[in-house]
Amino acid sequence: MYIRRTTLPITHGDIIPEVTPPISVAVKGTGILAMDSFGSDFSAGGAGGKMDTGTIMEQVKVQIAVANAQELLQRMTDKCFKKCIGKPGSTLDNSEQKCIAMCMDRYMDAWNTVSRTYNSRLQKERARM
Secondary structure (H helix, E strand, O other): OOEEEEEEOOEOOOOOOOEOOOEEEEEEOOEEEEEEEOOOOOOOOOHHHOOOHHHHHHHHHHHHHHHHHHHHHHHHHHHHHHHHOOOOOOOOOHHHHHHHHHHHHHHHHHHHHHHHHHHHHHHHHHHHO
């Protein structure tokens, strides 16, 4: 059985121009086993259960990161399914399993390369300001 665990650096783009905490995703075949974000355990602090602005912003960042990760995985699943599955059935044969695994690996590698380049350029732009 093929399981790949990866960390996705998710950015917010124009919504919140900062990098969020990485999202950890475990992928088994074509399904998501688990998705959790590091540092996303937020409990209400202060008197009366009020949260400060920083905590709220962190929660928003994590929620956006999780939504982006879900969209990434959905796109990857759609593209790899269309590429690798000729006739859907109750099981996948060996060639379909290998195709999906390699497709997902390539998709994640490309995503990580683009993400690193984007983050690098974003940091360079911030340094100029």
